[in-house]
Amino acid sequence: MSEEAGPSDVDIEVRILMEAIFLKYSYDFRDYTGASQKRRVLHAMTEMGCSTVSQLQSRVLHEPAAFSQLLQYLTIPVTEMFRDPSYFVSLREHVLPVLSTYPSLKIWVAGCSTGEEVFSLAILLKEEGLLERSIIYATDINPQSLEKAKKGVFPLENMRTYTANYQAAGGQHAFSDYYTAAYSAALFDRSLVENVTFADHSLATDSVFAETQFISCRNVMIYFKKKLQERALGLFHDSLCHRGFLGLGSKESIDFSSYGPRFEVLAKRDRVFRKR
Amino acid sequence: MMHTPPSIELALQGRTTGAVVIGASAGGVNALMSILPALPRGFPIPVIVVLHVMSNRPNQLVEVFQQRMAIPVREAGDKEEVIPGTLYFAPAGYHLLLEHDRSFSLSCDAPLHYARPAIDITMETAADAYGAALAGVLLTGANEDGAAGLAAIGRAGGLTVVQEPRQAQVDVMPLHAIRARQPDLVLPLEEIRRLLLMLENR
Numbered sequence: 001m002s003e004e005a006g007p008s009d010v011d012i013e014v015r016i017l018m019e020a021i022f023l024k025y026s027y028d029f030r031d032y033t034g035a036s037q038k039r040r041v042l043h044a045m046t047e048m049g050c051s052t053v054s055q056l057q058s059r060v061l062h063e064p065a066a067f068s069q070l071l072q073y074l075t076i077p078v079t080e081m082f083r084d085p086s087y088f089v090s091l092r093e094h095v096l097p098v099l100s101t102y103p104s105l106k107i108w109v110a111g112c113s114t115g116e117e118v119f120s121l122a123i124l125l126k127e128e129g130l131l132e133r134s135i136i137y138a139t140d141i142n143p144q145s146l147e148k149a150k151k152g153v154f155p156l157e158n159m160r161t162y163t164a165n166y167q168a169a170g171g172q173h174a175f176s177d178y179y180t181a182a183y184s185a186a187l188f189d190r191s192l193v194e195n196v197t198f199a200d201h202s203l204a205t206d207s208v209f210a211e212t213q214f215i216s217c218r219n220v221m222i223y224f225k226k227k228l229q230e231r232a233l234g235l236f237h238d239s240l241c242h243r244g245f246l247g248l249g250s251k252e253s254i255d256f257s258s259y260g261p262r263f264e265v266l267a268k269r270d271r272v273f274r275k276r
Numbered sequence: 277m278m279h280t281p282p283s284i285e286l287a288l289q290g291r292t293t294g295a296v297v298i299g300a301s302a303g304g305v306n307a308l309m310s311i312l313p314a315l316p317r318g319f320p321i322p323v324i325v326v327l328h329v330m331s332n333r334p335n336q337l338v339e340v341f342q343q344r345m346a347i348p349v350r351e352a353g354d355k356e357e358v359i360p361g362t363l364y365f366a367p368a369g370y371h372l373l374l375e376h377d378r379s380f381s382l383s384c385d386a387p388l389h390y391a392r393p394a395i396d397i398t399m400e401t402a403a404d405a406y407g408a409a410l411a412g413v414l415l416t417g418a419n420e421d422g423a424a425g426l427a428a429i430g431r432a433g434g435l436t437v438v439q440e441p442r443q444a445q446v447d448v449m450p451l452h453a454i455r456a457r458q459p460d461l462v463l464p465l466e467e468i469r470r471l472l473l474m475l476e477n478r
Contacts, residue, residue, distance in 0.1 A: 007376070008404075011376075033355075033373070033375060033381040034375055034376060035373035035374060035375050035376075035381055035401040035404065035405070036371075036373055036381065036383045036385065038404070039373075039385075039397070039400075039401070040385075076385055076386070078384050078385055078386050079384070219384045222354050222370075222381065222382045222383060222384070223383065225355075226355055229355075249384075250369075251353065251354050251367055251370055251382050252354060253353065253354065253355075256355070
């Protein structure tokens with residue numbers, strides 16, 4: 001017989017904190033996975049000089065500035081350009097040839113964080129000659145991340161990794177063609193994001209805003225409980241046009257979702273799907 | 277009275293184990309190879325291994341170990357239920373976390389101690405999920421990852437085991453763990469293997 005550990009005081013406090021955030025600020029973190037959320041809250045608690053989660057909750061409730069600070073910890077943006085290069089190879093092989101038959105394209109990068117994925121996709125579209133007829137919606141719940149994404153400035157020290165990723169992703173040029181190095185930063189070519197609309201959108205509370213041909217949402221749903229994953233997949237399914245494409249993170253699955261049967265698998269390992 | 281080190285039998289008295297988490301880094305594959313293939317078919321407990329591996333490239337851990345193991349070997353998947361008698365490896369490039377309902381979840385949060393998967397994160401969340409019904413084992417490695425995680429297991433009442441540093445291929449990880457919090461047992465690999473076989477999940 002094995003007995004589960006019941007909720008600890010901290011577990012209870014975290015849950016109440018999420019209720020408070022939802023009621024006060026309409027950000028819904030209540031269906032995020034528990035273990036990583038707890039880690040993030042405890043990290044924020046320490047960094048923000050609070051001794052208990054309840055104390056943190058009190059501050060967040062009474063000081064909106066404390067909430068936007070906490071939001072940075074709750075949505076820690078960790079991403080890289082051309083992460084999992086084979087994903088982009090799959091897009092080149094399976095997705096872009098079909099997309100190129102459309103006169104105009106709408107693409108949704110859901111949970112775009114600080115923009116690395118958006119710039120990666122824009123480069124890919126440019127090299128396949130599709131960027132000029134594409135509109136990309138890049139959405140996230142963190143306004144500070146969106147601001148960073150718009151700037152397209154990434155640490156220069158990351159360029160070595162990104163260059164290797166880009167090459168492995170089938171890049172056709174010198175990666176440095178796309179940015180200008182200045183001090184410790186790489187400023188990416190503005191023309192890449194001319195047709196990108198950066199917008200605040202929550203997969204937990206908002207609805208579909210456009211019909212799209214391709215949605216890329218990688219390593220966002222791993223932070224969601226099944227119920228919220230289901231909601232997000234529902235939005236994607238509704239947003240995608242007939243035979244539209246969906247790309248997920250390398251460890252994300254739709255197998256256990258009710259939407260599983262409504263997509264066909266194009267590239268299993270790279271998590272590229274197509275709406276039936 | 278003579279001081280004798282606590283025996284495995286004594287440390288296991290009255291214990292029920294719902295899961296084992298094993299952490300290892302440099303030298304870890306060899307160490308794991310000398311303890312895990314002993315697990316028999318029908319072993320009643322899930323074994324969750326976090327081994328530091330190169331991220332961004334697929335590894336062959338599951339295939340390599342499955343060839344030598346009588347129990348099923350799998351990569352731990354997001355939102356999957358933890359199944360007893362299964363050996364799980366944390367996927368490369370992700371942290372592996374245990375949830376209260378005893379399922380796995382993955383995260384892409386920043387590396388910890390330069391590692392993703394990080395042993396600390398799996399051990400700390402597993403301690404949260406399993407409480408005293410958890411056994412944590414830390415093996416060879418050149419990194420301080422795992423010390424805080426094993427201490428968390430100990431504080432939650434779980435069993436903590438560290439590989440005898442003199443026997444470890446790299447002793448940094450075992451020594452850090454011993455310094456952070458005295459483990460229940462410090463054992464060579466042969467004894468760790470014997471211990472695993474004695475764990476029960478009643």
